[in-house]
Amino acid sequence: MSSEKIKVAITQGDINGIGYEVIFKTLADPKTLEFFTPVIYGSSKVAAYHRKALNISNFSLNSVKSGEEAMPKRVNIVNCLDDNVRVELGKPTQTSGMAAFEALKNAVEDLKNGFVDVLVTAPINKNTIYSDQFSFPGHTEYLAEQFKAxxxxxxxxxxxxxxxxxxxxxxxxxxxxxxxxxxxxxxxxxxxxxxxxxxxxxxxxxxxxxxxxxxxxxxxxxxxxxxxxxxxxxxxxxxxxxxxxxxxxxxxxxxxxxxxxxxxxxxxxxxxxxxxxxxxxxxxxxxxxxLPIVRTSPDHGTAFEIAGENKADASSFREAVYLAIDVYKRRKMHQEISANPLKKADIRDLEGGN
CATH class of the missing domain: 3.40.718.10 (Isopropylmalate Dehydrogenase)
Known part of the structure; x- marks a missing residue:
């Protein structure tokens, strides 16, 4: 896999918040796809709804069944919901919480199977996602349980x-x-x-x-x-x-x-x-x-109050993607050095003398 681009699993988060907006803005520049292969876990229908609400054109999605089928230089999407899901911008609903969990569950499954390399999670609403299947305070505790950390x-x-x-x-x-x-x-x-x-x-x-x-x-x-x-x-x-x-x-x-x-x-x-x-x-x-896997997220929440208004700043989400990729590469280097002690000089160069 070292010769392939890193596959970044991106969960849609709460579908009534700014998740899709910051995802779109992060992936809008085609040059971004030169560095990694994005795999969104969500819904093509929900994504289309947000694109229309935000008046975003020329942004195509490649539908795949899992991260294993993701194509490089394309923005891939794994459909985790049926087409009856309803978007209500700015409103925390049981449906939006269910949608967030389904995306997360599918992304975690692909991570476990090695179909994707790292996970970047868009914001969830802790009240709406809470259920018999997700009885955790947040992403961190759920992922720790899933990966036995x-x-x-x-x-x-x-x-x-x-x-x-x-x-x-x-x-x-x-x-x-x-x-x-x-x-x-x-x-x-x-x-x-x-x-x-x-x-x-x-x-x-x-x-x-x-x-x-x-x-x-x-x-x-x-x-x-x-x-x-x-x-x-x-x-x-x-x-x-x-x-x-x-x-x-x-x-x-x-x-x-x-x-x-x-x-x-x-x-x-x-x-x-x-x-x-x-x-x-x-x-x-x-x-x-x-965690045994790399997971990042932006440091903000769902921002329901500005959902669909094209006002969200994608800087934090963009940095979350880049950090996930950087950490993945650093872990790979550490693994290589552990297997070959002669490469210790390489890690010193990477550390910049720290």
Missing amino acids: SSHIMLMVSPKLKVGVVTGHIPLKDVANSLSPERILDKIRVLDHTLRTDFTIRKPRIAVLGLNPHAGDNGLIGDEEINTIIPAIEMARQEGIMALGPYPADGLFGSEQVGNFDAVLAMYHDQGLAPFKSIDFAEGVNFTGG
């Missing part, structure tokens, strides 16, 4: 910053009780491995945030830092991982010091994602570390 991490990536989280989509009131030295250590390990393997950083420096304001002020504002976070950092350092902290979130993100680290590990969702999106929302990408 016991340890994984949601990692936000941009040219300026990488931010991972210990706890993901859970209520804020449950965060403190969800933390333990073992859980934090597990995330540090996955983050360190991801930075080495997927981003070719030889000796990653990881900043670990505290949970409380001022990182607890030596126990004056909570004791989670003393009893939970610091023990995890110390265990990680005993394993040779360069984990430092805990740092106050406001102080670290508000200073140039954040640039001294290869990644930041936050304790909960908004502690990490709010500053990340404030710093680099346009080019941000959601990457799932720890």
